Amino acid sequence: MDKITKVDIITRPNKFEELKDALNKIGVMGMTVSNVMGCGVQKGQTGNYRGVTYTPELLPKIKVETVICEVPVALVVETAKKVLYTGKIGDGKIFIYEIANVVRIRNGDEGKVALNNQP
Amino acid sequence: MDKITKVDIITRPNKFEELKDALNKIGVMGMTVSNVMGCGVQKGQTGNYRGVTYTPELLPKIKVETVICEVPVALVVETAKKVLYTGKIGDGKIFIYEIANVVRIRNGDEGKVALNNQP
Amino acid sequence: MDKITKVDIITRPNKFEELKDALNKIGVMGMTVSNVMGCGVQKGQTGNYRGVTYTPELLPKIKVETVICEVPVALVVETAKKVLYTGKIGDGKIFIYEIANVVRIRNGDEGKVALNNQP
Amino acid sequence: MDYGMAIDTMWVLVATALVFFMQAGFAMVETGFTRAKNAGNIIMKNMMDFAVGSVVFWVFGFGIMFGTDIGGYIGKVDLFSLSSFEHLGLGIPKEAFLIFQTVFCATAATIVSGAMAERTKFSSYLIYSLVISAVIYPIVGHWIWGGGWLAQLGFHDFAGSTVVHSLGGWAALMGAWIIGPRLGKFTSDGKPKVIKGHSLTLGALGVFILWFGWFGFNPGSTLAGTSTEAVSHIFVTTNLAAAAGAIASMILSWVRYNKPDVSMTLNGALGGLVGITAGTDIVSPSGAAVIGIISGIVVVLAIEFIENVMKIDDPVGAISVHGVCGALGTLLVGIFATDGGLFYGGGTKLLFVQLLGVGAVALWTNVTAYYLFKAIDKTVGLRVSSEEEEEGLDKKEHGTESYADFQPRVIYLNSDQI
Amino acid sequence: MDYGMAIDTMWVLVATALVFFMQAGFAMVETGFTRAKNAGNIIMKNMMDFAVGSVVFWVFGFGIMFGTDIGGYIGKVDLFSLSSFEHLGLGIPKEAFLIFQTVFCATAATIVSGAMAERTKFSSYLIYSLVISAVIYPIVGHWIWGGGWLAQLGFHDFAGSTVVHSLGGWAALMGAWIIGPRLGKFTSDGKPKVIKGHSLTLGALGVFILWFGWFGFNPGSTLAGTSTEAVSHIFVTTNLAAAAGAIASMILSWVRYNKPDVSMTLNGALGGLVGITAGTDIVSPSGAAVIGIISGIVVVLAIEFIENVMKIDDPVGAISVHGVCGALGTLLVGIFATDGGLFYGGGTKLLFVQLLGVGAVALWTNVTAYYLFKAIDKTVGLRVSSEEEEEGLDKKEHGTESYADFQPRVIYLNSDQI
Amino acid sequence: MDYGMAIDTMWVLVATALVFFMQAGFAMVETGFTRAKNAGNIIMKNMMDFAVGSVVFWVFGFGIMFGTDIGGYIGKVDLFSLSSFEHLGLGIPKEAFLIFQTVFCATAATIVSGAMAERTKFSSYLIYSLVISAVIYPIVGHWIWGGGWLAQLGFHDFAGSTVVHSLGGWAALMGAWIIGPRLGKFTSDGKPKVIKGHSLTLGALGVFILWFGWFGFNPGSTLAGTSTEAVSHIFVTTNLAAAAGAIASMILSWVRYNKPDVSMTLNGALGGLVGITAGTDIVSPSGAAVIGIISGIVVVLAIEFIENVMKIDDPVGAISVHGVCGALGTLLVGIFATDGGLFYGGGTKLLFVQLLGVGAVALWTNVTAYYLFKAIDKTVGLRVSSEEEEEGLDKKEHGTESYADFQPRVIYLNSDQI
């Protein structure tokens, strides 16, 4: 069985559309996205609510999870880096895991074939 | 230490109740669920907002994460497939990972025992 | 390359602030948090809506994901356990995985260095 | 200058505006008590039954309701309400009376949308809405307010507990029964499950708006701002019944469910308002408070009965609030009317007339609404497909969603009952 | 036909409806400025203090407030407000006056719920609500509007800056102080933390509704639609004070926090409305604008003072808006009254009477409210458990949740302060 | 006692309160149809244009609009509206007239905020708001309602289809055009993309409130509650046009997009209301229905045209609803006026005068608004930075967020178009 890898990309919400288009272009068609809150070096814009000043330490981020097999991991990472890079704190992180198996429920496909997105 | 496995099931939101009941029946009692948005072959229903037509590319999905040890992975996958199968695009995917360890905070149990759900 | 580990902590939402402070103190500066719903031994408070009684089986939880390398896993687990422990059902679980790699988008750092949080 | 007429006209028109605003109240209550995925659909129904009702009542309904009486049963159709309606002997301009009656008609029509919420086809709802405003409501209206047979018998329904509310409630009963419960509302063995509303705050806002509008609905029905004692009295009884209804429902829900239930309390206030509407002018403040208490208790029991025993799914409690409390309040006039009521030594005569009227309207409405909904079901179909229902009517019937910027909680829905 | 009385009655009743609607405004402001997990509880409090207040004021309060004067301090109790109250010499039916006064009483009662929001036991709140409507408010009302000692001294509080608003505000002060701050409102070293409201839009809607209702509150207090110059003048001064208050708060918040603060601006509009209420009939438009500006500035400073210095947690700013601006506005009558005010050559006589009245009401209310809340605390308990508070009062006190279809943002709450 | 004046004054003041409440309606429509991240900003704009407008119109605008005529073009400035304005020959107190005109002025001002929503700097909006209330609106008001040249020619704009609505609409056109579309509104090749509103329920509530307020806007413009026939007629025509507009838009959207569109239907009701406002007193009920239908159709087409062809981004459809339907409704008076209209044998004279008036106001407003917005843009800048726009104006302009307790759906925004 080929190596299946999961790539988790945590980044700015407004970058999603571009990221999705870029990943689609290199053949990554499936992904799962969620709203998360990030805590890191980047801090939020200082605000003021009824006279009390505060600085949010949690910032809205998105987590894009994509499981790949045929498309090389390095290409995915490169693509994501290119699209998401602004050079400012808060660009986000990419986490890479190995994965044991994947199953497509619709037709029972397992492994690599479960990831090629034909209808 | 026994092998601990994490099974992530991404599927249609309205299937959750059935899935939960089926998993409970085979002994999987604990799970963590989140609202995610899925991007894949399935596309949303074309809509129209104030005269502009659009087709959502992100669809509401749920991600059910369950970490198992005694219950065989194959049984979990079979059960999920049976319950979630409709044969239509968008049934979703199951991702399987190995996991290094698990800790139950309440009593400090680690590994396999941390997963048997007695109160 | 040093071993990179991901620690997922699923616990009560109102514990987040304390947990974050405690993790910061031992050097874990970055984390990603999401709202999840948990299903386990713990059941919700029985409610009543317009005359029908119900007991929620899904409870609001948070999932704190943190990827670490220099800080020892055991220390993170110990710290989390100390802060999150109430002894009551529903304290939550800690899942530990190995991870293949991590990339910081802002500067392309990979692996261990990508995790040290200097601006 | 006829100052009296000017005062009366102003009064009726201010009341008209207030009663119109009740449409916003209905919209908020109905949408607040149902799910977010159907919010836009409910809004549309509320908006359209008022729009359609306004036009249809002007074209047909007003004539049927107030045209020259034909045998006590129906008024002469008068397309576009063009004639002078002098036989009514109005103290205000015809057009003031027309618009006041229009907003009442629309109130009756809109009651149904709550009971049939979250599963009714939009086009079918429009048909229903047209027929009730053109025919079903105006005929009952003629019987009671247009000089028809019930009016002649001395039936007393001052502002419409029966004409407006119970009529709407019975139509709601037939609609909700024929269309069947929402998917997942009952377990396979018939136990009701919880389907929570999506915004208690909007629901409560709706109740406040309705209560506010009721200060037009009841006092406006004097058609006379110059009747100062009467309108003042009506304000007092209306308010006390609503307050007592809310308190009674709250206490009963506290006793029965261990906790004071928010939505039941809101329903109790509405039950009190519906209950007092028939006798608001001729019961004492204490009588009003008692009517409110009775309505507040009955509305809770009725909601439970309809759901648990009859297995009918009425998401907002419209049948209980409008149908049951409307009928009940009309009957209670026979008991609490200070002139002619049973408790005030008036014997049972009025009570019997009230019973007759309530029964006749229930019969008429249930029968006509039954055939109407059956006919719609057979032809265009009454209910959306189960796929549409699951995805939500907003997406499927209107191609949109109501809360695009918020993360919906898609699970949770059917998973949290005992 | 007495047209004058008809016009006056209509005026008072229309005003009654508008003032009633302010309950919806309070409900929206209070719920919008607090957290989603307590929204249903706040709704319930707003609904129930009106319901309970309506009944209690009718049964007891009205007599105490307007019954035959006993020594200048209290009116004769008149159960169920049954007597004719002829000594009042009303130009409108008694029942019109009763219902108008009822909605005023409920306004005073409801102010407290905002200041004690998110932590008060529901049953305890009901007790408070009953006592303020039955005793605390009617006695002050008697002093000032019922012909009592302050009225005899010439104290001028036209529509209730003191009677209604500062009374409510002082009760709120005692309540919020005795119950203590919400969990997490202050750091261990006493620095205030941010707890954001859950819906600025509902909060703003509430402010618009209140402003709208104030067009009944102030002009209605003439009790006479025939006083055309007076009511017109009151409309102008009421509106200008509100507008000036909003502008002043906005500018001050801009200066102090670098950004024009939404919720402070909303509070500023309310502060202006409360401030003008006492003198709306006897200050000039320019005077009204100045009173609005002063109120708008003071409300911001008072909110900061109460939170930062007094360490009292008032989630919606009720103490500052109603207590502080109410007292202040009443004093400013002594300065800006075109007839008798200090700036108009009237000397300090009126000002002293105003000061006396403001002080007396503050003393009375703070003392009675203090003992009331202490007594409740000792017996049934004032505050929910900390577990209930954390989970939210909706779940724990009412067994429900207000926004079932939306994913709550459960973290974030206490984690984002400096 | 002059009862007639009392009745007229009450009428105007009740109408004033209703028209004031339309501000809440605008706030809800505009915020509901735009994104959650800008909700607080929109609220602030709506609150502040009323507050600023109230003050500025009192200080300057009222004099310019109603002061002694200078050459037919402008009234004599009268700081703080102090003189007696006897030349107006009012049947009600001056202050009643002042406050009634104030709420109309604020309505004109507030229209723009919707069209420029989600990208305009708050401080710039305040400047615009001040200038339109002080100068642009009062001058047109003088031409038409202040005895100016258009009034002298017999131009008929009863309650302000042109004076208020089309003026606001044209200013909105210039503003939205000059500031440019929201980020992501058009693809690089100019195709419009979907940016959904965040709450259809609040939007619908706003429409109900506006419709309710219109029962003050149109009938109040008689300035006479004693004109019983006229006010009753106006109620009927206003309501029918709104209903017909909603139905027409719904049907057209159903035909064009295969589904009855919620927000278009809401716009249709508003289009009907705007369209009828000019001729509400002198068209028949049938004429009103036809005007409503035409407005309902045109509003949909105009929204499409402005977005697809003109590539102007008007998030709430303000230009189409107020500008286009306002102008159109004014023209249709020339056709449907039962006395003088083309279809009623009155020839084209009135139609030409209407055309002239509509054209003159369009010219004046577009030119002055153009230079105003350009001047603001050159000096303080009209638009927020793109970073601010992306994060949302609530955070960046006001340091807060409107819905702190709900998980926002941050993705989805620009990603779901064809």
Ligand SMILES: Nc1ncnc2c1ncn2[C@@H]1O[C@H](COP(=O)(O)OP(=O)(O)O)[C@@H](O)[C@H]1O
């Ligand atoms: N060690 C970590 N584990 C999990 N998530 C992390 C970790 N470090 C950072 N993140 C996520 O990445 C986001 C961006 O990180 P941050 O330190 O603010 O900036 P940068 O990505 O530029 O280093 C954070 O908001 C958080 O969601």
Ligand SMILES: Nc1ncnc2c1ncn2[C@@H]1O[C@H](COP(=O)(O)OP(=O)(O)O)[C@@H](O)[C@H]1O
């Ligand atoms: N490669 C992938 N990585 C992560 N998630 C995926 C991947 N492919 C699909 N998914 C998830 O599975 C869901 C269903 O996939 P889709 O291609 O639409 O249909 P099917 O499951 O029938 O193949 C998607 O919405 C997405 O959430």
Ligand SMILES: Nc1ncnc2c1ncn2[C@@H]1O[C@H](COP(=O)(O)OP(=O)(O)O)[C@@H](O)[C@H]1O
């Ligand atoms: N096997 C599992 N896989 C994934 N998540 C789990 C598992 N067991 C428990 N959880 C998560 O942990 C939470 C707490 O578990 P629960 O059994 O209620 O109490 P405790 O943590 O005290 O054992 C659950 O709500 C769920 O989110």
